[in-house]
Amino acid sequence: MVKAQSARLDRKKLFGDPVMVSTIVVLLIFLALFILYPLAMLLIDSVVSEGRLTLDVFSRVLDMGRFRTAFTNTLELGFIVGLGSTALGLLFAYVDVYVKIRLRVVRRMFNIVSMLPVVSPPFVLSLSMIMLFGKAGIITRYLLKIYDNSVYGFGGITVVQTLTFFPVCYMMLKGLLKNIDPSLEEAARDMGASRFKVFTSVTLPLILPGLGNAFLVTFIESIADFANPMIIGGSYDTLATTIYLQITGAYDKQGAAAMAVVLLSITLVMYLVQKYVLEKKTAATLTGKASRGRMLIEDKSVTMPLTVLCSLIALFVIMMYACVPFGALFKTWGYDFHLTTKWFVRVFQKYKGLKAFRDSFVLSLIAAPITALLSMIISYLVVKRKFKAKGFIEFVSMLAMAVPGTVLGIGYIRGFVKGVFGTGFLAGLYGSAAILIIVFVIRSLPTGTRSGISALRQIDKSIEESAYDMGANSFKVFMTVTLPLIKDSFLSGLVTAFVRSITAISAIILLVTPEFLLITVQINEFAEKGS
Secondary structure, eight states: OHHHHHHHHHHHHHHTOHHHHHHHHHHHHHHIIIIIHHHHHHHHHHHEETTEEOSHHHHHHHHOHHHHHHHHHHHHHHHHHHHHHHHHHHHHHHHHHHBOOOOHHHHHHHHHHHHHHHHSOTTHHHHHHHHHHSTTOIIIIIISOOSSOOOOSHHHHHHHHHHHHHHHHHHHHHHHHHTSOHHHHHHHHHTTOOHHHHIIIIIHHHHHHHHHHHHHHHHHHHHHOOHHHHHHOTTOOOHHHHHHHHHHTSOOHHHHHHHHHHHHHHHHHHHHHIIIIIHHHHHHHSOSOOSSOOOOBOOHHHHHHHHHHHHHHHHHHHHHHHHHHHHHHEEETTTEEEEOOHHHHHHHHTSOHHHHHHHHHHHHHHHHHHHHHHHHHHHHHHHHOOOTTHHHHHHHHHHGGGSOHHHHHHHHHIIIIISSOOSSTGGGOTTSHHHHHHHHHHHHHHHHHHHHHHHHTTSOHHHHHHHHHTTOOHHHHIIIIIHHHTHHHHHHHHHHHHHHHHTOOTTGGGTOOTTSOOHHHHHHHHHHTTO
């Protein structure tokens, strides 16, 4: 009874605030228009042919040998990469939290490895893999004297994706391991259990939901990845690359839409399991922080092999990233290692590199503050306000995490080239700077929203209520009270959105036109030409 009256009072206060109501309405329209509508158009394209409902498009696509192969390859790749990334992430997280590392430089190296995939373009490791282990690779050709080695295909993609995505698992599992009360493990040790027995019977069961969560996140990232399979995949087709080639090579929009629906179905199911099943189990298993400091493992028989193994992997990853700047300075990679700046001169003079950098920088710079502010507004509404559409706003804003870039790109082509909006502003979005900025915003929105929700849940409600009691409206309270309190999350979202935007490729490669040159698309074109 009291709860119902409180809810009614909150709704009355909400609808008495025109700024808040307007914000919710605009937000609902934005999310419906730029997330749900393109996906709905994809679904319509895949089941409607010549004005009637039919599954003929799906039947045709399922009969394609290439699609069946790509479907099997995608699931196989996602499963292997998910397992590999989770195992590597757990290894690094365990060493970081449980093992006493005496050298500060080693910890810094682990931090660098966890940061590199976030700030680098998505295909850097693929290029490095080719430069190190390809037919003209430094390691294969010059060190091992192997002249016919091929890194293209399943093996190359698996290694590259595992090294790209394991830092995500590392960061997720590091937080879970830190929250385990050390007294649970010490009790098992006092009863005579070995370290391995403690790990398998105490530590592992406690983080099992978190491991499943990390696996599913990596699985989604792997099967949605477009750039790495495109560069190093060779003849190994995945759904993401097959969809792209179906629309750009075969000019089959309906077939591409049906394939996109299949890929979206896989990622959506995995996302729902990850969000609504495993996240709840993880939160229920690990409640609160450790009661006291953990006694770190100092036994050299444990610390030495684990630290050396992690250090070798970290050094290998850093070496692969270091390959790229060196590759840009050598005259001819694999044959002539004299230093030169001719490639930089050629890129900036012949290939309009300056325009590509400028366009990428300006569009990302516009998208970043919009994304950060929108994320904080959504977070504020989800955490601090009660209204019926709150669950819808949270779900749709986080949905972009489960939508592969190529799927979103095809949805935008279908939705804003023809679609429902045949005329007017929305029909003219395709090919404009606006649609690229919108895609950047949508792709980065889940990360910023998740960060904002975590930050806002730590702020006591009474702080904002006192501002309302003094006569401030919702806009004033948000700008002068809430936003300053979560400025760290806002700034973090701002930087993350900028980095994700300037390194994006999977969605924008289908939407970019000659009017705008984006650096990631240019890199992809050079790599495809073998340049």
